[in-house]
Amino acid sequence: MPLAPELTVLEGRFVRLEPLALSHVPALFAAGGRDDEVWRWLSAPTPRTESDLHEIVSRRLKDVEDRKRVAFAVLGRDEGAAIGTTNLHSWHRGDGRIEIGGTWFGRKWWRTAANTETKLLTMTYAFETLGYTAVVWRIGAGNLRSREAIARIGATLIGPEPEVAGEPGLLLYAIHQAEWPAAKARLSERLART
Numbered sequence: 346m347p348l349a350p351e352l353t354v355l356e357g358r359f360v361r362l363e364p365l366a367l368s369h370v371p372a373l374f375a376a377g378g379r380d381d382e383v384w385r386w387l388s389a390p391t392p393r394t395e396s397d398l399h400e401i402v403s404r405r406l407k408d409v410e411d412r413k414r415v416a417f418a419v420l421g422r423d424e425g426a427a428i429g430t431t432n433l434h435s436w437h438r439g440d441g442r443i444e445i446g447g448t449w450f451g452r453k454w455w456r457t458a459a460n461t462e463t464k465l466l467t468m469t470y471a472f473e474t475l476g477y478t479a480v481v482w483r484i485g486a487g488n489l490r491s492r493e494a495i496a497r498i499g500a501t502l503i504g505p506e507p508e509v510a511g512e513p514g515l516l517l518y519a520i521h522q523a524e525w526p527a528a529k530a531r532l533s534e535r536l537a538r539t
Contacts, residue, residue: 347441347476350415350433355466358422358536359458362466365409365416365430367402372426373418374398376451383449386488405432405447419450419463428454431463433471441478442519443471455490458539464498465532468525478522483515492516499528 355362374395377383384391392398408414414434418427429450436443445467450460471477482500484491496502500518507514520528 347436347438347443347478348474349412349436349438350443350470350475352409352415353470355417355470357462357466359462359539360422360428360466361420362417362431362463363420365402365405365418367399367406369418369427370395370399370402372424372428373402373430376426376428376453377449380452383452386485386491387447387449405430408434414447416447417467419459421454421459428459429463431467433467435481436477441476441522442481443475443477443479444481444483445471446483456494458536460494461532461535461539465529465536468520468532469529472522472525479519482518484518486514486516492518498531499524 352364354364374392378392378395378398381391389401392401405414405416409416414432416432417430419429419431420426421428430447431445432447434444434446448463454460468480471480482495483506484495486505495518498520500520501524503517503519505514505516
């Protein structure tokens, strides 16, 4: 049976993922605060002030405390500061499924090695350290940028989720254990060209 994710540090060549903390808020706000396009598809409203982002991060940390998620700050090696976040959540140890979500980067880091390596590190942790058999993403139908990014690494569209309270349903994507070696090779190859 897979293990529940723990607060940990994941090290790469371009990024370091460390447990999200309130101390990351100033750098995160500088990276992507006030940018409506960064926050367009996230569940939280665009933070207009550092205080707004402090509240968002506080809610994430409450989920961490309640063992509902493991939240990471993504630190760029060149910047030495937080440039985005990603989360592991909604794990189902019985059916071997874990979800990656709440991922965002300041616009400067879209489609960069930082984003690619963050995916590689979180999926390696989920599949190889924790033992999950499927990694899942829920993406808004209109979020073409994220849908294309996930498809490029080999995730398969599983199908739409139903609407909830009048909100449009999300699209469910997954990579399964058998597909992981090919996805890992694609991500590693992309990073090697950087």
